[in-house]
Amino acid sequence: MLMRPKESIEVAVPEKQTFTGNRGLDIEEGLIFETGRPENTGVDLDEPAPFAHRLGSLERQEPAGLPGLSEPETMRHYVRLSRMNYAIDAGIYPLGSCTMKHNPRLNEAMARLPGFADIHPLQPQSTVQGALELIAELARWLMVLTGMDAVAMSPRAGAHGEACGMMVIKAAIAAKGEGETRKIVLVPESAHGTNPASAAGAGFEVRPVPARPDGTLDPAAVRERLGPDVAAIMLTNPNTCGLFEKDIVEIASLVHEAGAYFYCDGANFNAIMGKTRPGDLGVDAMHINLHKTFSTPHGGGGPGAGPVVLSSLLAPFAPVPFLRREENGLQLVEHPSEAPGALGRIAAFHGQMGMFVRAFAYMLSHGADGLRQAAEDAVLNANYVRAGLKDLMSEPFGDRTCMHEVLFDEGWLKPTGLTALDFAKAMIDEGFHPMTIYFPLVAHGAMLIEPTESESKASLDLFVATLRDLALAAKRGAMERFAGAPHLAPRSRLDETRAARSPVLKWEKKSKITPLT
Amino acid sequence: MLMRPKESIEVAVPEKQTFTGNRGLDIEEGLIFETGRPENTGVDLDEPAPFAHRLGSLERQEPAGLPGLSEPETMRHYVRLSRMNYAIDAGIYPLGSCTMKHNPRLNEAMARLPGFADIHPLQPQSTVQGALELIAELARWLMVLTGMDAVAMSPRAGAHGEACGMMVIKAAIAAKGEGETRKIVLVPESAHGTNPASAAGAGFEVRPVPARPDGTLDPAAVRERLGPDVAAIMLTNPNTCGLFEKDIVEIASLVHEAGAYFYCDGANFNAIMGKTRPGDLGVDAMHINLHKTFSTPHGGGGPGAGPVVLSSLLAPFAPVPFLRREENGLQLVEHPSEAPGALGRIAAFHGQMGMFVRAFAYMLSHGADGLRQAAEDAVLNANYVRAGLKDLMSEPFGDRTCMHEVLFDEGWLKPTGLTALDFAKAMIDEGFHPMTIYFPLVAHGAMLIEPTESESKASLDLFVATLRDLALAAKRGAMERFAGAPHLAPRSRLDETRAARSPVLKWEKKSKITPLT
Amino acid sequence: MRYLPLNAEDRAEMLARAGVASIDTLFADIPKAKRLDHDLDLPMRKTEMDVERLLSGLAAKNVAAGSVPFFAGAGAYKHHVPASVDHLIQRSEFLTSYTPYQPEIAQGTLQTIFEFQTQVAALTALDVANASMYDGSTATVEAVAMARRITGRSKAILSGGLHPHYAEAVRTVSTMAGEETEVLAPDVFAAEDFCSLIDADTSCVVVQNPDFFGNLRDLSAIAATCKTKGALLVGVFTEVVSLGLIQPPGAMGADIVVGEGQSIGNRLNFGGPYVGLFATKTKYLRQIPGRLCGQTVDASGRRGFVLTLSTREQHIRRDKATSNICTNSGLASLAFSIHMTLLGDAGLRRLATINHAHAVDLADRLTAVPGVQVLNKTFFNEFTLRIAGDAAQAIERMAEMGVLGGVPVSRLLPGRGLDDLILAASTEINTDADREAFADALQGALSC
Amino acid sequence: MRYLPLNAEDRAEMLARAGVASIDTLFADIPKAKRLDHDLDLPMRKTEMDVERLLSGLAAKNVAAGSVPFFAGAGAYKHHVPASVDHLIQRSEFLTSYTPYQPEIAQGTLQTIFEFQTQVAALTALDVANASMYDGSTATVEAVAMARRITGRSKAILSGGLHPHYAEAVRTVSTMAGEETEVLAPDVFAAEDFCSLIDADTSCVVVQNPDFFGNLRDLSAIAATCKTKGALLVGVFTEVVSLGLIQPPGAMGADIVVGEGQSIGNRLNFGGPYVGLFATKTKYLRQIPGRLCGQTVDASGRRGFVLTLSTREQHIRRDKATSNICTNSGLASLAFSIHMTLLGDAGLRRLATINHAHAVDLADRLTAVPGVQVLNKTFFNEFTLRIAGDAAQAIERMAEMGVLGGVPVSRLLPGRGLDDLILAASTEINTDADREAFADALQGALSC
Numbered sequence A, B: 001m002l003m004r005p006k007e008s009i010e011v012a013v014p015e016k017q018t019f020t021g022n023r024g025l026d027i028e029e030g031l032i033f034e035t036g037r038p039e040n041t042g043v044d045l046d047e048p049a050p051f052a053h054r055l056g057s058l059e060r061q062e063p064a065g066l067p068g069l070s071e072p073e074t075m076r077h078y079v080r081l082s083r084m085n086y087a088i089d090a091g092i093y094p095l096g097s098c099t100m101k102h103n104p105r106l107n108e109a110m111a112r113l114p115g116f117a118d119i120h121p122l123q124p125q126s127t128v129q130g131a132l133e134l135i136a137e138l139a140r141w142l143m144v145l146t147g148m149d150a151v152a153m154s155p156r157a158g159a160h161g162e163a164c165g166m167m168v169i170k171a172a173i174a175a176k177g178e179g180e181t182r183k184i185v186l187v188p189e190s191a192h193g194t195n196p197a198s199a200a201g202a203g204f205e206v207r208p209v210p211a212r213p214d215g216t217l218d219p220a221a222v223r224e225r226l227g228p229d230v231a232a233i234m235l236t237n238p239n240t241c242g243l244f245e246k247d248i249v250e251i252a253s254l255v256h257e258a259g260a261y262f263y264c265d266g267a268n269f270n271a272i273m274g275k276t277r278p279g280d281l282g283v284d285a286m287h288i289n290l291h292k293t294f295s296t297p298h299g300g301g302g303p304g305a306g307p308v309v310l311s312s313l314l315a316p317f318a319p320v321p322f323l324r325r326e327e328n329g330l331q332l333v334e335h336p337s338e339a340p341g342a343l344g345r346i347a348a349f350h351g352q353m354g355m356f357v358r359a360f361a362y363m364l365s366h367g368a369d370g371l372r373q374a375a376e377d378a379v380l381n382a383n384y385v386r387a388g389l390k391d392l393m394s395e396p397f398g399d400r401t402c403m404h405e406v407l408f409d410e411g412w413l414k415p416t417g418l419t420a421l422d423f424a425k426a427m428i429d430e431g432f433h434p435m436t437i438y439f440p441l442v443a444h445g446a447m448l449i450e451p452t453e454s455e456s457k458a459s460l461d462l463f464v465a466t467l468r469d470l471a472l473a474a475k476r477g478a479m480e481r482f483a484g485a486p487h488l489a490p491r492s493r494l495d496e497t498r499a500a501r502s503p504v505l506k507w508e509k510k511s512k513i514t515p516l517t
Numbered sequence C, D: 001m002r003y004l005p006l007n008a009e010d011r012a013e014m015l016a017r018a019g020v021a022s023i024d025t026l027f028a029d030i031p032k033a034k035r036l037d038h039d040l041d042l043p044m045r046k047t048e049m050d051v052e053r054l055l056s057g058l059a060a061k062n063v064a065a066g067s068v069p070f071f072a073g074a075g076a077y078k079h080h081v082p083a084s085v086d087h088l089i090q091r092s093e094f095l096t097s098y099t100p101y102q103p104e105i106a107q108g109t110l111q112t113i114f115e116f117q118t119q120v121a122a123l124t125a126l127d128v129a130n131a132s133m134y135d136g137s138t139a140t141v142e143a144v145a146m147a148r149r150i151t152g153r154s155k156a157i158l159s160g161g162l163h164p165h166y167a168e169a170v171r172t173v174s175t176m177a178g179e180e181t182e183v184l185a186p187d188v189f190a191a192e193d194f195c196s197l198i199d200a201d202t203s204c205v206v207v208q209n210p211d212f213f214g215n216l217r218d219l220s221a222i223a224a225t226c227k228t229k230g231a232l233l234v235g236v237f238t239e240v241v242s243l244g245l246i247q248p249p250g251a252m253g254a255d256i257v258v259g260e261g262q263s264i265g266n267r268l269n270f271g272g273p274y275v276g277l278f279a280t281k282t283k284y285l286r287q288i289p290g291r292l293c294g295q296t297v298d299a300s301g302r303r304g305f306v307l308t309l310s311t312r313e314q315h316i317r318r319d320k321a322t323s324n325i326c327t328n329s330g331l332a333s334l335a336f337s338i339h340m341t342l343l344g345d346a347g348l349r350r351l352a353t354i355n356h357a358h359a360v361d362l363a364d365r366l367t368a369v370p371g372v373q374v375l376n377k378t379f380f381n382e383f384t385l386r387i388a389g390d391a392a393q394a395i396e397r398m399a400e401m402g403v404l405g406g407v408p409v410s411r412l413l414p415g416r417g418l419d420d421l422i423l424a425a426s427t428e429i430n431t432d433a434d435r436e437a438f439a440d441a442l443q444g445a446l447s448c
């Protein structure tokens, strides 16, 4: 089969056409459904001896029609596709709120030890004591780092941790007999979308809390909204504008006085680990994204892990499973019947063990001293970027230092007619992944930059200098750098509207797209 | 430090300048000497307690001045550099004579088992019986596949195998008392450069043998050159023009009758494994490039392995080490004193164990049936490419089928004024690694294409179609595709003359190149 | 510290450039009393070598599946994953990239998601699949929530053949959200009858196939009843390899199909990370939870892929979103997709057939052990044994003999009078000798 | 077969397009009588799972260095290699690329070679280094050949402190090439005196430091004599980590320095693949064997790298080449370079210091064992023990006790009256407990 999108390429790169559509090392790659065949396979398996099947009448009637590729073809398919991706390993990935830090390969090696990777969640507990010890130790580190009393290890990611935390709070409220009255969760507008979604998923009603002009929460505004109908507040701290909620202790007291709980979104824990403890600040529950703060790889979208630390008030309501140290070693409490009053179970098995190993390797490598240093470097790096850009870009909450990420908005771009999106796409041409844009929603055209502690000064210098170059270019009206950017990526700007208008969500023989001309 | 070759970039990509010199995912990367600092390190090591050193007066005086990079910086440095490379995993790598076939990752995993990768060559032999068994089994496979009686496993690569073979022959000749008379080795002009170099290195004098117009050797031409002064003939079969030496049996007889030995360069064994056995053809010694035929990765230039199979005549002269099966298991014979009459030792330890594991995994995976199928597919693929191109390109030895590789020459390009090099560089822009050019020397502007069995029909179709497109473009005078190509690779054509004229072979503060303009 | 590029000199210079006196100035917003002025009571930094030693030591305390005859299943299966899969998912560009929010430099991830969606839809015989959920259990929770949204009804009926952890997760989350769930009694023989239970408040019926006890279930009748009653049928699987050999839920009328994809491309990992598969009919597209990748074109008309229909999702719709999921199982879904690409139809069917053949052989061998009875009429690669004794004890004893001989049903369903049941699975990794060892060990365990 | 993309249909279609009747037509040039018409007497194809089983079985029969207290050295050393090194060398673009013959699409490999050359030159304190040789021993062979070419003289004098395998390799290859070699007697105490042996036919003197017995040697005096007599001094090392702490041969006047680079970035691998380092003075540039990478510019003036000065090499100069080497140790040299980049000066010095500290500690502990004597006045991370008994037997006994306690000198130098000598090395991988175990085991071995 020949695959040569000749026509479209002519449009794409008028300066230098190729016959293949490839450009040197940038090689186009078709879909497996176009290159593979159902009768081919890249896995050799011996044919079993004839036997009498026990499938009753339920044998599959229609084959799935999935194409198979030999191993060399498979290799090439995915290697070529991978080369169309940006990665931390290739450059700074300054997505605010995402904490794209270095992913040590030691962690990968450790997670692949057969003693961790090839053990079954339900094999006898006497045969997995090392695994249980690791979980217990990781849990201890999380509790010490956060100053909390318990931790639910099973949540699969941050949002799942939020859901878990909200349900734990609901269970605690129910236990107090207030299940029917406390139905409201206060969530600032700057919150990540998962927060309101998680609260709603647990059957709560979400109410916004506005921020002060300085980007942080006003205790008075919180007090105003508290009442016997409020179950909890959900704050992010440092918040999504990169600012530490300086009145957090007061807010926590107000919340507790009102009989509500304080859930903290711990996505930004990287900024403060070893510097302060959420437990000391009055937090009742907080998830920790191991895939942010503790370096487990994002993998193009997951998997992660979102353990939830809990205060002593909430600990009794934690879901199963949890660990108990008994005479014959560590034992998992797995069934709700063994933990009366507990929430129940929120997912199968015991949590993201593969991520636990990686996160624990990261913690051990840093130690208490290294983790604090990492937090300091993360904050320093953000402020260094801020210092390098603040004269050219606009800050929604005034000229003040930030924590681990710095928030700009597109105010400064207004005179140019360009948007945050245009600016971001021009960064791609320069070899940089853009910052987070349009989040948090409280800034107009937010541009949220989180360099993390993994960037060297040289890397930040080049990043800042380039953003300055681009900003100056924008200001002097050099539109060609922005219009329709990126120009030098594997694809030029993609038509998202078209994708949503007539969704093509899987390959079908008929769905071949014909070039727009 | 900012690294922005702004000026040069302006020249390079006038159509679309960037501030960084990067182009989307194509990111420029400096040298470690520019980005690293000797006081930094990416390896944590605990400081040892104070102790009295035992270095006498020989402590290092001047530090080496080597830069260190933290782990994230190191990762990025090498990942970025890697992205400037072509690879089998990214596309067809049709280098004739190089057998760039698929490198299975199973082999990589097996070679990394601690039982193979973490054993010391001199630990007690009782503790490495599994390793010795693997070597013995691999040796057996090589002997069965080639129909030979012994194999010297220690050569590090093909050329080292040639040297080993030449020295074994020399030892055999010396043992016959003809050491002073037989000094000549016959080597066809089409031979790979290592052949004459290896023969010369073993103290032989090299004499050429011309080929017939059909590209193969004429027994008569060999007979003419044989005599009491000839020690050996060194042939490649299939030869470097991709042709099977059809008179090889007769040539072998002539050589033997003349009291000389027949060394075969086995670099092209991939074409014939399971189809015929060199031992049956009269070969006395032949190296096998495990990194060609048996899929161990080329690694950007090595390491490889070049075991030499030997006939019973030459077996007694094989160098140490070799294996003996004794009561208490396999035993290495390691010292020349244990093997009187043997050649001696040609390198430390026992050979390229890491490559042995990979090659053996490859052999086991294929089995006798799969290896033969691989040879057939390799030959079929070459002929398919040949059939697709022969009407446009010229063949130096006429219109005939080939073995695993097909040889064209630049004769057909003459009218266009273009060279094989120009054509090759234009292929780069199309996303293909060029074929081998200017080798073998017997063709004028050779273009030697070896697709290997790892290519699918679809891959070959695209390859052939693109070469046809380019050939037609050349013929119709579309010079812009060729002049100064490649245009779309990480670098445009590199100035090799300048590199050789004033060699800069390492980084020095002063050696920064200033753009030529 | 090896992961931190800044050295003391850098830090000083950068503070100066940022115009702050000391690093602590930057943390001034933390209330003074709450600032930590000492290192926490945790160990200090460790060398790579020491971390390796410590973790290898912990790993060595566990019995790995590959080191003994191994027959545990119950929702997590040990299969052979080709070495090339693990190599590919470790490519920096897959491993260390984020969710593809900038599609122009994330086509690699996006195209693989598009291919994954297509594979999942084909396997389940449904129209459309999403980019993955956390795992099979949370996918089931989401499926039930989706059914409630679509039908506007509350009650979810969970089959007694549904994996108990899945059922508990649905029950817990539903209860917290104020929704009703009816969990049927454990149904060892696939004998339950739903049809009478489905009423006007029933949003969905959730049925697993092969069920928790290994029985194969024909969903067609339930599907028909659901249709009549306006409820949706949610088909669940925990062993995706089965779909190579048995009727997919979509072909039997399921409206939503969810399941665990761990078996393909992924290791056991003591329970996670796994990958949840989620597929449904086109008409329910806008109710799907999680990410979707769609095809489009770039400014030059070239085909490309983007995340799409995100108005369903939390980052746009917030408390009205179809789900709160953000991070999903990206890399695990990639591993799934790569392994499936290697297999193709032919490979998958062969793999499934071997699994079934091994399980049939195991069933025959175990049936021959005195005091052991195989309860299943039909099964794929796992079935239920009734033994003359306590299952948990027998399994513990077998473990001491070096055989991991399945999962006691009572571990998941304690106090239900099922203490004499063992779930035993046999995949392609088991040899004849392994199965013989199991039979011997079970016989041994029962006779002591 | 999983590695072969063609299926039967493809093959038929391609034969037709190629205009040949059958695959055998393409093999028609093979004399009929010599064609194989049956499968060879070897096993048939195996599944990936079966290959894994078979090879894991073989691997399990060996005692891996990481699994026991380990002290073997003698030219191959167990060091800790950071996980990132192995990850990086497995990048497809490094692992599966060829020698960089098309520099425009091989800048990755070329720049790493350029960096490697710079690192090796700096470590050895010489002007210029090549892109690698097979290993330390073959690099030594090449150095001697190069010295002969430069001086036009034959005789090479090999120190009695040179690794015996290296000496044998030089002797063997030299003899075959008709050149003269003088191998001095084993020199346990670094007491030999070359100066009188160097004559007008001497091309070079080859001295190892630290020598085979672990002694540190000051090469300055020999260098001076060589200079006077018109011979070259070839400095050799087998433990490159030593260069972090001791004077490099280049700084003591060596003209050519060769050595084994395995210790940095590479595993033991039972002896190979390793990586030979080769450095010399600029004036001998055109006599260097092997590949050289040089800096240049591209058509746009951007810096770039190419293989250069290839008129020295076999593919151009053929029988007149400086060496026959073609494939070298590319990926092993990359591993070396990456690990060295991670270390830097500071890390290398720390690593070397730890090695030395551990060896000093080991020497002290072993000296305390009755019947054991450490012979070295100076050493780096390895030294020679004289024991009251047979060294090979003692080591075999220790192995039975689970300790790999060094290398018996007699294994490399049999029949030389050195049967009571053990070479013992201690690197950063050994713990206190390991060294104690060694002392205990040796004591045990000597007392039985």
Ligand SMILES: Cc1ncc(COP(=O)(O)O)c(C=O)c1O
Pocket (backbone or CB within 6 Å): A097, A098, A157, A158, A159, A160, A192, A194, A195, A236, A240, A265, A267, A268, A289, A304, A306, C325, C326, C327
């Ligand atoms: C502030 C914040 N909260 C919550 C989340 C959700 O975490 P996860 O993606 O792990 O579910 C994120 C992730 O992007 C986040 O940035």
Ligand SMILES: Cc1ncc(COP(=O)(O)O)c(C=O)c1O
Pocket (backbone or CB within 6 Å): B097, B098, B157, B158, B159, B160, B192, B194, B195, B236, B240, B265, B267, B268, B289, B304, B306, D325, D326, D327
């Ligand atoms: C025909 C031929 N002979 C010999 C060699 C040398 O083999 P090696 O590079 O393994 O030393 C090669 C390698 O390119 C070759 O193609």
